[in-house]
Amino acid sequence: MTITETGTFATSNGARYLQQLCKHFAHKIPVEYDAEKGTADLPPGPARLTATDAALRVEITASDEDGLKLARHIIDDHLKRFAFREDFSGMDWAPV
Template sequence: MAATTARIATPNGRRYMTQLCKHWAHKFEVVHDETQGLVPFAADRRCRMAADDGGLTLTLEMDGDGPMERLQEVVIEHLKRFAFREENLVRDLGEVAWTPAG
């Protein structure tokens, strides 16, 4: 399994996580509470989220081969839509540092 993680510093991490989970719940069987979320995009790829007062941690997991970069782009583009009021954050989301998780 390949996994990458990114930390997004924002005081609105819980809000964005909730918005992302509710948005994707229309297509996927999303599970979430106030501090954690899981979006199973497919049987072999998922997004885990953890939110706290300092921000949002995203962990993308893929079983097998596939373009992790595309999954990263999809998640960040959706986050940008919900964070449009935070101009600095939206700008910074163009340069998210994904690191191997494990």
């Protein structure tokens, strides 16, 4: 069984953050990305990133709630550092 959630961060810099996240993650895990979409093999499960002119969207998948919690933490923690100019406080996470 897998559980999926989607996080949204309203920003005009979605493509920049997508690329920063993917470049950073690529030092430790398999990652594929371009300017508008990416996939990162996070330890709990894959994260699929999509950037638009208005937002960064991240879909995370894990086998249980603890895995989702870890994946949310990984994404939010990194974005707090990358998006500090925008006072980022966390993705708006919702079940799929």
